Amino acid sequence: MSAQVIALTGGIGGAKLALGLYRVLPPHTLTLIVNTGDDFEHLGLRICPDLDTTLYTLADLANPELGWGRRGESWGFMQALEQLGGETWFRLGDADLALHVERTRRAARGEPLSAIMADLAGKLGVRAGIVPVSDTPIRTRLDTDAGELDFQDYFVRRRCAPRVRGVRFPGAAQARLAAPARAALASPALQAILICPSNPYLSVDPLLAVPELRAALRTARVPVVAVTPLVGGRALKGPTAKIMAELGVPQHAAAVAAHYGPLIDGFVLDSADAEERERIGCAVHVTATVMRSLADREHLAREVLSFAARLRPRRAP
């Protein structure tokens, strides 16, 4: 069996490295365990933003301008919905809508989300596992100065403006890992577990809040390597740095490494932050982590994989 790699990922930032990994690894050797804390019901449809960003990115359908949804999208649905007085704060493109309608229909028939996503990814020609962390709902809820908010209310409707005081993940403590995630973690061919440069508080923490996954990382026999989502104390996209400030955490890559703590064996730091190396309590690899081009994505993927390979074996089997 070919060497297998698992990567934990959220949305846009994580999907960049996920695409790099997908392109440099042989087909069917990458399993992405994806955050579902941002999922919600909207217009009666089941929307899974991080799964869909990951799927569209690997299927080469993603919209590079918007950072979400599909490329070459049309907006007839939203325009008509507005005319009918429907809710339009969360924008759904016409082609994107097919994914939500089809998923909602199949989920209503009782199919597990992981099985639906595996089938749809196959239909789009993706040769990697795109696995929701769990088939049961996990919801990211933010305690803010505007009250407790659902993730999409905070993130899309209020554009991350409220001050965050804390984050909870209802459903995570009771959630079981989706079967394909469990199988990938148990594979004897597994070589490394990576944590993509997603928002640690909003995208990775809901994954780590699933007890089975946290335990799997803690007891893994392969190295666990996280990639910094911060460069020079700033996130390239999204509210990571803002939330760290609001939570009273120093806005440094080293603070992210400390946040993951004993769960990780290695941390990939950006060249701009090389001086933080000493403040990180695990093995560190310094490289360029900003992914503008496809070549950047592939380069970082290779760097992360070879760093993880140097750390192996983590513990005696």
Add this chain to the structure above:
Amino acid sequence: MSAQVIALTGGIGGAKLALGLYRVLPPHTLTLIVNTGDDFEHLGLRICPDLDTTLYTLADLANPELGWGRRGESWGFMQALEQLGGETWFRLGDADLALHVERTRRAARGEPLSAIMADLAGKLGVRAGIVPVSDTPIRTRLDTDAGELDFQDYFVRRRCAPRVRGVRFPGAAQARLAAPARAALASPALQAILICPSNPYLSVDPLLAVPELRAALRTARVPVVAVTPLVGGRALKGPTAKIMAELGVPQHAAAVAAHYGPLIDGFVLDSADAEERERIGCAVHVTATVMRSLADREHLAREVLSFAARLRPRRAP
């Protein structure tokens, strides 16, 4: 209160006369009681083809080439759905989809279909009642040589090819009239009840199968006038003549008048069929019933209304 008119209607053929009536009558004096026997659940959405054809026609949004759906429609949803392996035999345009998604969402919250349609018609600027005959489901099922079929399976998927042996309307016997239909029928300002030139067996019979509506027609104090759906023994669109042949009914306008029997006081016959006048057991008006242009629709509407006015009063109050 302004004089009120009610028209019973199905899909395309009926919507033509409905539009003519809408244009020649003052605003808010027309109530259309619309067939829901063709309604179905598809892709988890609640689709109401006759209500939607009526709504789009009156809102001046209808697609004249297709005869269903919206003008200037895009098809990104269907293309993406096909890519995902979804069901594509029933085509839903991107803008059209907004109506189905919004209706499904509101119905799932418990809003009656009649209230949803009234609100959406208002949003689209329609100043007539577009009322589902009932808020509870009625389903047109066809007994055919290919087995018992749901309406859309027969009509769209199999393109009316199977031989029809009978038609049933499960749900109709238990259905109560939707409140706005009941109110319109009870209005002291009501002047006439019209039956549009829709398919008598597939579009009007499901309406007449609702006991409350049949009784209202039987006991109405205003004239009930039906407009022929056949010209020269042929339907302009749809399987009316084919079904009459399969049911062993002569394919004549007179047979349609006989089908409505004692429920109607007047029948509007096409000039091409003037010789059938003697075979019809109620008052007859002969005029041009083929509606190609908007002027044709308005002309027929005026003819039908003035014919009904001449028949008044039907019975002493």
